[in-house]
Every structure is written in structure tokens, then in C-alpha cells.
Amino acid sequence: MYEFRTIDGPLPVMAVVDERLSTTTVCLSSKYGSRDDPSRDCGLAHVLEHVLMSAPVGPVPSFSEYVERLGGHANAETGLDRMLFYAQVHADDAEEITGLLQHAVLDPRWDERTLPQEKRAVFQELATAAADPSDVVQDAFLDHLFPGHPLGRPVGGTRETVERFDVAAMAAGHEERLLTAPLSLIVVGPAVPASADPLLAGVPATALARLGTAERDLASLPAPGPEQPVRWPDEFAWVCAGARSVGNHDPRRPHFNVLAQLLGSSPSSVLYRRLRGEAGLAYAFQSWNRGYGETGAWRVLAGVDAGNGDAALAVIRGALEEIATDGPKPDDLDSARRQAQMRIFTSVDAPLECARFLALRSGGPADWSPAAEVANIAAVSAADLREAAAQVLNGWRAVVRPEAP
Secondary structure, three states, X not given: OOEEEEEOOXXXXXXXXXXXXXXXXXXXXXXXXXXXXXXXXOOHHHXXXXXXXXXXXXXXXXXXXXXXXXXXXXXXEEOOOOEEEEEEEEHHHHHHHHHHHHHHHHOOOOOOOHHHXXXXXXXXXXHHHHOOHHHHHHHHHHHHHOOOXXXXXXXXXXXXXXXXXXXXXXXXXXXXXXXXXOEEEEEEEOOOOHHHOOOOOOOOHHXXXXXXXXXXXXXXXXXXXXXXXXXXXXXXXXXXXXXXXXXXXXXXXXXXXXXXXXXXXXXXXXXHHHHHHHOOOOOOEEEEEEEOOOOEEEEEEEEEOOOOHHHHHHHHHHHHHHHHXXXXXXXXXXXXXXXXXXXXXXXXXXXXXXHHHHHHHOOOOOOOOHHHHHHHXXXXXXXXXXXXXXXXXXXXXXEEEOOOO
């Protein structure tokens, strides 16, 4: 059995302690995401994430390289509303790596060599995403759902914006945005390292004093783009359809999460039986809900052959309309709740996934825990799903890529 702990301090800690583990995973979760970048500097957070993991830190050439030389794994990711920096190492190395990670993110050493190589890596990421219609359609969907808003901008930025960044821009973004955003430390391992205390780790007090001092600008949300007919191409295409949901810490978030399981890619889901089993209209599809600060996005992503697009969307909408009107059948509701709960159990059981799971939920209600999340899902009722489905239908939008001229 594991023990879930929270520890207050200049750097709040959320920990899952399991003495059976031989590894320790540490993750810094910052509430600085791409939505917080200035509009002309779209992609700044993403490039900064790359640089911080690859720049010299302490006595080592880069945090990522040092962790990998120890046999561990290190990585980072940037989303719309937060950045994650994490490493999984042998428990014997946890004290050193926990402190080193804090220095890499909070007290970096800027040099002129790291930025050019990381910009090249970002350009390759952007090119890879641009060549994948299943990625492109998701960016287009969010742009349509949040037109002109930071939530509708591409996380990675554009080649044009990334080209402009220099070391001074990185340092300014770090000083003005990352250091002032709320930050949490996540630990999953047999013990919480003493170096989880940033003062013991030697992090400058001046940096710690700035954490969480900036308020996120929750700019008024614009109306979604007008609903338009989908222009299907004469080839296989990806369609992304859905609507706004609720924020990450909204008590209704579990309703939309369970709705995503009810219409997910599992053979137990309503949508799987109808879209793939009965109609044979889509082999690859998935549904999920993602919460942000003040809102969220519930969506279905499906790959469809030429000529099948309208029929596939009709099946998806039909399933939502039935839920919004009659609610799910009891056995389907039970299955969807179990699927949503199992996603939590499997995340908690895998240390690295557990750290990411906790990181994405850090900064919420003080009484939150994995057990509370499971209980909230168990409490989702048929009436809750009727309301969630009705909200999705009310804001329904669909975008396809590639799109017919």
C-alpha cells in the first residue's frame, strides 16, 4: 500500500510514498504554460523547457544527460497551462537528483551554445507535427473553440516566433514568467528526499520568494468560431469534434471525464459498439476531456475514410443526443465509471505516470487525493452525464484535416 502526502512550504510537495519501490520519480510542475506567453512570443515556454533541461547545471553539462548517465530517465513537456520537468532514477540517487532538478529549473546557467541546438530540436518537432494531420486537426479545433485567445494558440509556437528567441529572451521569460508562476514538487518513491526542501537543496531564497507571485490573466473567453459545414477531402482524414467543458478544478470535471469513457475507444463503450462495431465507420478514434484554468475542452478524434465523414459524425452526435435525452443505460454508466477509475489506478501504479498524474492535478483543492478522485468518479450519476452531454451538444463544433479546398 502507498501513502499519499502533502507537505507545505516554499515549494509545496505532493508525494506518493511506497517503500516497495526501488526508483524515485521527481517532477516540478509549473503553472506557466504556452497560454501565458506574450502573443508575439508564442512558443517561448516550449523553447525554455528545452533549454532548461539541456543547459549546464551545477557541476554537470546538462540535467538530462547526467540523469541518463546514472541509468535514469529525464524529460519535460509544455502544455497550454503548465510545464512539467521530471526524472526517474534509482532511489539511491534521489537526494542528488531532486536538488539538481530544482537548480536546473529555478537557478539555470545561461550559455550561448544550448539555445541554438534546442531551437533546431524544436523546429524538428514543429515539422513532425505539421506533417501529421491528427496533430494539425487538434490545433485547428482549439483555434476554432477559442478564437483569438491564448488557449487557441499552438503550444510549440511557429518557426517565425522561435527564430526570434535569443538567450536574453529566455532569461527574461524565466525571470518574469516561470519564476513567478505557482510551482509544486511531486515525489513518487520509497521516501521523500530531504532535498525536496529547496532551502536544503541550496536554491536561492530570492528565487523561492518569487514563486506564485504572478496572477494568471484569465482573459475573457471569446465566443467559439461559428459552426460551419465540414469540407471533407477525397481521402482519409482526421476529424476533431466536441465543445468547451469545465476548468481543471471544477467539481463537474469528473462528469466530462466519465462521458469521455462512455464514448471512448474501449470495446465496452457505447461509441465503440456503434461507430466501429455496427457501422464500421472508424477504426481509430478516441475521446477525452482536458481542463484548463477557467474552462476545458471535451473532444472526439476520429480517422475516417473518404465518403464516411458525415455518417461518422452523425453516429457520434446521435450517441450524445441519446445520453443528453435519456441518460446512459445503468450497465454502460457503471462500465464508464470503472474505466475512468481504472485510468487513475493504472497511473498511480506506474511511478512515472503517477508523477505526471499528480503534477497535472497539483495546485487544486487542499483536500484532493487520488482516493478522492476515485470517489468523485463513483458519484457521477446518469443526470450528471445528461447535463454534460447536453453542454457538449450545445457548443458542438467539428474540424477536419486535411480539408477540401
